[in-house]
Amino acid sequence: MDNVVADLAQDRPRLGRSSTAERVADILRDRISEGFFRPGQRLSEESISEGLGVSRNTLREAFRLLGHERLLDHKLNRGVFVRLPSAEDVADLYRVRRVLEGAAVRRGPAPEALAVIKEAVLDAERAAEQDDWQGVGTANIRFHQALVSLNESPRIDEAMRQLLAELRLVFHVMENPRAFHEPFVDRNRTLLGLLESGRPGKAAAYLDDYLDHAERLLIEAYTP
């Protein structure tokens, strides 16, 4: 019985998990992430509150939440816009990635975490074989999220989630995001191998080169 109680305690955070504003934020976050709302687009309070059937006040609370996640840009008296990251933003996002992912691989893999990473690599390879580049993209995101989870820090996991959501904004203004993901299917496989072989230094060096490559490719293809 104690086991049951302990297990249930895990779900406790999900209990408070519902206010209209937060649910609205969830919806908008999904819409932005899937590209329904394009970067740079203005989100009208009136039309969206009417469309979702919530009051303007509630919608504004949701806007604040997403603004803090850097998905929306709140300009005083002018409204909220889907964030359009600058080239400088992209550079900074990769600075953060180098720090977070670098620390992760240097730390070395924990057994279960490594299984999740391997799964992401396999998913990416399967999707690539079927020319499903959308699938490759999401698998790639899962890969890096799992990589960062090696730090075993909830706050770092959360920061990485936000970072990747922001990066997705960049992909949405690129011409052909598919071609961009292509070379990294193999590189993920290689990085996984280095992790398994237990050579943190080697893996970290490879990761640095990996991220340099990705950033360069992204900046080139990026037209803000």
Place this chain on the structure above:
Amino acid sequence: MDNVVADLAQDRPRLGRSSTAERVADILRDRISEGFFRPGQRLSEESISEGLGVSRNTLREAFRLLGHERLLDHKLNRGVFVRLPSAEDVADLYRVRRVLEGAAVRRGPAPEALAVIKEAVLDAERAAEQDDWQGVGTANIRFHQALVSLNESPRIDEAMRQLLAELRLVFHVMENPRAFHEPFVDRNRTLLGLLESGRPGKAAAYLDDYLDHAERLLIEAYTP
């Protein structure tokens, strides 16, 4: 003329920089940081909105902002409380510090950034001589903020600001926060020396030990 326009563009972010909700959030953030509102305390919407002369809706927007900074805890239908970090939170904060500060020292110092760090060390030493432990605390915070700035990443700077604000919550529920800061005046000096001598590896190792020490001390003295 083009120069003038380019220069002015720098100030553009400051233009949007004021809405009542944000100013309210600034006030509350200061009050929390200085300990006027204690961790665990509930902040009544009615009394605070009346006290500040703003409407409940505006106050709630401010609450959302601080909630996202982990300074407030928003419990559905029960109100907002000043966050009271758990021991697990403290452990996680130090995990993040190890990553962010570790990456900073490994990267090695830039000349001007090093000047800011040195200034913080001197401030701490001066304050310590006068038994001004409040001053030592703020100087110590400046030291670590400057340290992290070696990463040259606005997002990491921002994350560190939030982290330190959260850590201040912990200090506010400790019995004697002064004694806690005392041993680190010297350690900051030592770490600075290692940075100047240009041995990133040595500095990183020392920092790890530094943070282990600080975390242990903090956990011991912490009564949540």
Place this chain on the structure above:
DNA sequence: AACATAAGAATCGTTGAACAATTCGACAAG
């Protein structure tokens, strides 16, 4: 006396309307 239950008060969540403040485009004047 201990406990469960139920009524009541207090507070939050959300809405809708209202008005002031600000932005933006159009158009007229210099």
Place this chain on the structure above:
DNA sequence: CTTGTCGAATTGTTCAACGATTCTTATGTT
């Protein structure tokens, strides 16, 4: 072509109201 002015549209903020939820207190039962 630049500058000033007007007006429509949108945001910023407030206010009042009501249902929903939590907390408190009183009541009754064993």
